[in-house]
Amino acid sequence: MKKVNLFATVAFLIVFALPLAMTATSVDAAGERYILVSHAPDSDSWWNTIKNGIALAGKQMGVKVEYRNPPTGDLADMARIIEQATASKPNGIITTLADFDVLSGPIRNAVDQGINVIIMNSGTPEQTREIGALMFVGQPEYDAGFAAGLRAKGDGIKSFLCVNHVISNAVVAERCRGFADGLGIKLGSSMLDSGQDPAEIKNRVLAYLSANPKTEAILTLGPTSADPTLLALQENGLAGDIYFGTFDLGDNIVKGIKSGVIQWGIDQQPFLQAYLPVVILTNYDRYGVLPGNNINSGPGFVTKDALTLVEKYAGEYR
């Protein structure tokens, strides 16, 4: 009994440790190396596009790229990962600035050690300048929400529900605030903390809509909240009837736009947020050239009319 178990233990060790050791040793020591640190938990599917984006840029530029994230989305853990990335001495770090208080210290430490930093996705141009990063590549969240709000106002909307699946990310919540300001109404209690679990999101949306039957529009903040919301609308029969806009794209969102359930999706083109920083950092390290301004990767409205390429690459590069 004892011998067999001991043998199993050793077998375990070999089976699992060997492939890991091999992936570990295959790290390319030569050439530029860039690390992208995100704030997203493992469960957030939107970031897959980012992973594909840096992988493609790494292949095209001939550089080594790595993707890191805190497994639970805890921003304090993310600060540790940035410190860790700094200690491993890459040529550059691409990171989000989801919480300035927590992340500015570690990022500034990286900058002061001679590592080039580009802020992507979350953050503002002012914060980017303040911590000494090269540039910001992303979509100004409030402005994007405001633009969406103006559009909805033009379509005659007067009340809405904002389904927020990342309540802890203050920057993303700006989308809801911008949307409300664009509509010219108060945000009040129309922002719903939905959590990350699809079943919970669906049921909370259903509950909100039955408690507030006069809600004219729904705004979701990404595929994580949009997909369950689609299901909820199919279930209570409001699909196609209620005005539905969403941030970001994904398979189901594209289908929703096609079938007319979703009026528009705001694409912030995450691909560019991952791809461009790698290209920019590589060229900066190799030839010393750098664009002179921040880059807005979005917002762009995706409607029924321009869907072919979007549909082909939804969830992969779009």
Added chain:
Amino acid sequence: MSQTEQTPIATDERVKEMSDFHKALIRPELGSICGVILVFVFFFLTARDSGMFSPAGVLNWSIVSAQFIIIAVGACLLMIAGEFDLSVGSMIGFSGMSIALLSVSFGWPVWLAIIVTFVLCMAIGGLNGWLVIKTGLPSFIVTLAFLFILRGLTIFAAIATTRKTIIGGVKDAAEGDWLAPIFGGKVLTGFFQWMGDNGWIETFTRGTREGQPVVEGIPMLMIWALVLVIFGHWLLTKTKFGNWIFASGGDAQAARYVGVPVNRVKITMFMFTAFCACVFATAQVMEFGSAGADRGLLKEFEAIISVVIGGALLTGGYGSVIGAALGAIVFGVVQQGLFFAGVESSLFRVFLGVILLLAVILNTYIRRMITGEK
């Protein structure tokens, strides 16, 4: 742990002769000692050149390990006393938010905010314990309830008072405070500056802090971890109270018969666990200058995993604080080390699960060797 009474043979087995080597070998923490050695050898072989063993790299995984140690010490003592606390993670979020709200939003002095928060947390820990004792329900269920209650209260309190889920500005509020540096400060800064001046450790190459060492000093977080481990180990192995902890977890009824105040021991341990969570949260808030409603997510399991790697028994009555600390080090080094080694980050959980399984298998053997149980 139920141990069947054995009929005495020739001599009393309690005074059985044992070689010193054998005695040194069979300790609850043996498994985690092996784990620590294995983990370091592994990462030394695979990630030697990655900066993992540079001063900044060492500090990085040491801080993460120290964080785990702080909550693992509390979880370990509580687990030996036969109970669980699943509300540790939520307690971290709650106490961090409490400090930020009291000091930033209500404008209290930071030292008062910290002390009030500690009192509040330990009171909630005590309530946890009291409910477990009074209702006789498993602590698993009672603290699971508090996992949700505290997390929900944290988010509600933050949104109700400030309409935000992340509250910043604690750093400015803590400026010049006497208590804040005990949690968020750094020690030995002069020593590190001196090493930096001599070129022994790396310094910043640009910016306003050019010339200053990359590693400024030892964060107080690590001092807290060290102090808690020493205190916990002393309490458990050198005091009467330590024996009571073992007895309460081993067989509460038997312990009551011989006069151990089991209820008091368990409630005290719940309060101590809450205290540890509060130390964790305070150090985090003071370091980062902000509190978020989602801080500490899943930390209760990380604490329990550290304790189990360290050789403690889930059912109570057996374990060691040193083992739990070593378990926390294994956990911290693996978590950060995998990044250094360049392993695809989605494999982290696979690796963690394998380590947990291996540790439990190994620890089971060692425990059987110690207790003679078949």
